[in-house]
Amino acid sequence: MNGWSALDRFLRTDPRDVGCAQAMEMLHIYAELAGDGAPVEERYPGVAAHLRACGPCGEDFEGLLAAVRGEAG
Amino acid sequence: MTEQIAAPAGLDAESAEWPRALAGTGPEREEALARLHALLVRIARGEVARRFPRLQLSGPELDDLAYQAAADALVAITSKLGQFRGESRFTTWAYKFVILEVSAKIGRHFWRHPGVRLDAEDWERLPDRFGFDPAQQAEWRDLLAALHRAVDQELTARQRRVFVAIVLNNVPLDTLVIELGCNRNAIYQTLFDARRKLRAALAADGYIDDDGWRRS
Numbered sequence: 001m002n003g004w005s006a007l008d009r010f011l012r013t014d015p016r017d018v019g020c021a022q023a024m025e026m027l028h029i030y031a032e033l034a035g036d037g038a039p040v041e042e043r044y045p046g047v048a049a050h051l052r053a054c055g056p057c058g059e060d061f062e063g064l065l066a067a068v069r070g071e072a073g
Numbered sequence: 074m075t076e077q078i079a080a081p082a083g084l085d086a087e088s089a090e091w092p093r094a095l096a097g098t099g100p101e102r103e104e105a106l107a108r109l110h111a112l113l114v115r116i117a118r119g120e121v122a123r124r125f126p127r128l129q130l131s132g133p134e135l136d137d138l139a140y141q142a143a144a145d146a147l148v149a150i151t152s153k154l155g156q157f158r159g160e161s162r163f164t165t166w167a168y169k170f171v172i173l174e175v176s177a178k179i180g181r182h183f184w185r186h187p188g189v190r191l192d193a194e195d196w197e198r199l200p201d202r203f204g205f206d207p208a209q210q211a212e213w214r215d216l217l218a219a220l221h222r223a224v225d226q227e228l229t230a231r232q233r234r235v236f237v238a239i240v241l242n243n244v245p246l247d248t249l250v251i252e253l254g255c256n257r258n259a260i261y262q263t264l265f266d267a268r269r270k271l272r273a274a275l276a277a278d279g280y281i282d283d284d285g286w287r288r289s
Contacts, residue, residue, distance in 0.1 A: 003205030003213060004286055007220075010203070010240075011272040011281070013265055018076060020258035026076070028169040032161040046076045054261055056246050060176050063120045067168040 014053065018046035023057050027064060035068035088163035092154050106147070112164065113143035113171045120175045130182065138182070142174035149174075180247025190242045191252055192234065196221055198241055212288070216280055223274035232267040235260060 023030075030047050034040045041048040051058045094105035117139035125135060149170050157166050199221070205213045224236055238244040238252075246264075250257050275281045 003200065003203040004288075006203040007216075008281070008285055011268050011275070013269045013272070017265070019265075020256075020261045022075060024173070024257075028161040028165045031169075032165045044076050053265075054246075056176065056180075056257060057261075059124070060172055063123060063172040063175070064165070064169055066123060067116045067119065067172065068165055 014049040016046040017049045017053060019050060020054060020057055023047050023050040023054070024060070027057075027061060031061060031064040031068050034065055084159040085162060088159065091163040091167075092157055095151055096154055106151070109150070109167065110143060110147050113146050113167065114140060116168050117142040117146070117171050117175055120172055124175070124179065138175070138178050142171055142178055146171035146174045176247065180245060180251060183245050183248040191238045191244055191249070193242060194237055195241060202240055202243070216275070216286075219275060219278050219280060220271060223271050223278075227270045227274050228267050232263055232270070235263045236267050239264060 026044065026047055030040055030044055030051075033043070051061050091105065091109070094101055095109065096102075097105075118136070121135045121139045121142075130138065146167070150167050157163060160166075199217055200207065200210075200213065205217070224233060228236060235249065238249050239246060244252075246260055247257060250260055253260065272281065279287060281287060
């Protein structure tokens with residue numbers, strides 16, 4: 001990714017973005033469905049938008065997904 | 074925006090058993106606590122290892138962090154058993170606690186790290202933060218000058234402070250949460266609003282539109 005696309009990505013905001021609080025509230029549901037291969041981005045587009053944009057929440061999601069898939073430990 | 078959670082399809086036997094055993098008494102509860110603690114330690118260690126390449130921590134510190142996260146998660150889970158509504162497997166719900174504990178403890182670690190700078194302003198770093206090629210400075214110099222102006226003129230004092238810490242100084246968002254004594258959602262929302270304002274300012278100046286950059 002070059003500077004232009006990185007800055008464009010940083011400045012783009014998705015109005016569907018639910019924010020950290022609701023994304024964290026639903027994280028276990030979202031991660032379990034994602035781990036089972038369900039179309040979570042279609043079912044919960046606002047959570048998906050948030051996890052794409054928020055580094056820390058996205059990191060927590062990746063960690064929980066790894067745990068659910070049995071990749072941890 | 075809010076999203077509705079789908080109704081649970083029915084609790085599996087193991088997920089029904091965990092809260093019952095943990096809310097019980099005597100040896101059965103002790104055994105369930107020990108089993109859950111062991112699970113949480115395994116998940117915490119896995120999560121610390123997954124994040125390890127980006128952490129400035131030694132081996133014993135990492136293990137200590139994992140054990141502390143597991144212990145704190147166990148306390149939180151047992152005190153919030155009534156909040157488990159069966160929308161996922163019990164273990165998934167429990168794992169969320171330990172993942173978030175690891176995340177919070179890593180944020181606190183950076184907060185204590187003497188190298189973390191929150192308010193220092195070095196705008197020379199801005200091109201590097203976004204990965205602009207110094208050899209092509211003639212193409213992006215005006216854009217980044219406009220961005221700097223927009224930060225100065227359009228953002229509130231709080232939005233500016235969050236932008237400087239996270240973008241210029243590369244401070245982790247969770248570290249800023251601790252420093253400013255608020256929560257992740259508040260910082261994210263502050264930065265979200267700042268991003269929206271900055272894009273609008275750059276659009277008004279003719280640098281960007283819905284399709285992307287307007288490069289001459």
